[in-house]
Structures are given as structure tokens and as C-alpha cells.
Amino acid sequence: MDGCLNGGAQIRPDSGTPARELTSHLEEMYKKLPQSHPDNNDTKFIYANYLDGTFSDKAKSLLHTNYHAVEKMNTALNIKW
Template sequence: CCAPRLGGAAEELSSHRGGGSGGFLEHIFIHAARQLFGIHGASIRYRALKNKDFQEVTLERDGQVLLHFALAYGFRNIQNLVQKLKRGKCPYHYVEVMACPSGCLNGGGQIKLEGESSKEELQQVERLYESLRAEVPEENQAVRELYEHWLGGWGSARALQVLHTQYHAVERASSALSIKW
């Protein structure tokens, strides 16, 4: 009848590894290192390329690159990445892309504080975000209960339907206005 109650209002806030822009790069990197190469606890060291909004991470073993990931924040870096893709010069296995410079913590949805510069505000938000206790999502009790009680377990048909998507090409509709005379 009713879903189980998953914690109260007084619970401690927590986050995940990977900063304020989702952390998918770190989560996928650690998971891929473990599942594909049997490497547990892979360390993540970001290397800034042209600027702090375009960084890469590699996993190496015996001098061989096993995983090569990147993050690209802001339209300028996204455009550079797209150009690399078009030229076939993109060496990455995975790229985390965010439209906002400095990622989501600097996004248009952030409340702007009076009297503070955007840079100071961003630094304050980053410090607050980094002060949260980090958790591994699959080890979080509330996430486990949601999967068990609402979705019917990990990998269930309901979980796949609700949490996964598929991408496909969208045909352009031709209209009388788009016909060249």
C-alpha cells in the first residue's frame, strides 16, 4: 500500500565522489577499473589540459593506458571536443560534458548572492559541497531500499524502464517551408 519511509528530516547530508557536477566520471571510472581490469580502489588524478574546465584522467598498468576519460565544462571546451570528434582525434573512452563553465555549481540555477563576486560565490559553494561526507551510491541504504521496495530489485524490468534510456536518431520532418525552390 504505502512506500517505506526512507529516513527523516534530521538525517546528515551526504554526497558522492566527483564534485558538484554529478561525479559520473569518477563513478564510471572506478566501476570500469574494477569490472574490466580487476583494479579495486583506483586512484583518480585529474590533469588539466588547456584550462581547469578541460581535464583528463587515465588508468595505467605497466605503462599501458587502460582507461582514458575527460571532463569538458563550458561551451568553448565542448566545441573543442566536438571538433576532435569530427576529426577522429578524440582518444577518450568516456567524456563528462557540462554546459556551464566550472560545471553545475556555477550553473544558471544557482542563486546569486548580493555583494559577492561570482568567483567568490563559486569557491564558497565548492567548499560547502566538498565538506559533505562522500558515499558510494550502491552502498547507500536509502538507495538500496528504493531499489528493493519501489523498483523490484537491481536490474529488474521496472528499474530498467524507469532509470535507463536509449538514444536514437530523430528524423527531420520536411515541411513546405523547408523545400528549396
């Protein structure tokens, strides 16, 4: 799974709600989303014949994504004018 939770141009907290609380709530909601599983013949055919299997490295690199935290930069380039 992957995505930017409350990144730039995304959901802003309502007045009085701390941003960390909103981000935590969004992370919990994101974890509860259903994951799709290829269960029809066309999808199985594509995975078997073009992607070397459902959980192959090729399938993962082309179709799947992962979440990773991005550390905030503390440099002069990060100054807001």
C-alpha cells in the first residue's frame, strides 16, 4: 500500500482538530480499505502470461505500491517565504 496521507494539497483538519490526530485517523481508515484480488479469468491470464504470476517481482514492480514515511527536510531549501 502506498500514498501520501495528508500531504500537500490534501485534506486539512477542521478547526480545533490537531493535524496529527487527523493523520492518525486517515492511516487507520486506509488500513481498513479492502484489497483487490484477481479472481477473474482475464486477470489470471494476464498475471500468468505477462507478469510471471500474481506475486512475482514483475507484478509487484508494475502494479503494486508500498507506503513509506518521508522524513521532513530541515534545510535552507525548505524555508517558506
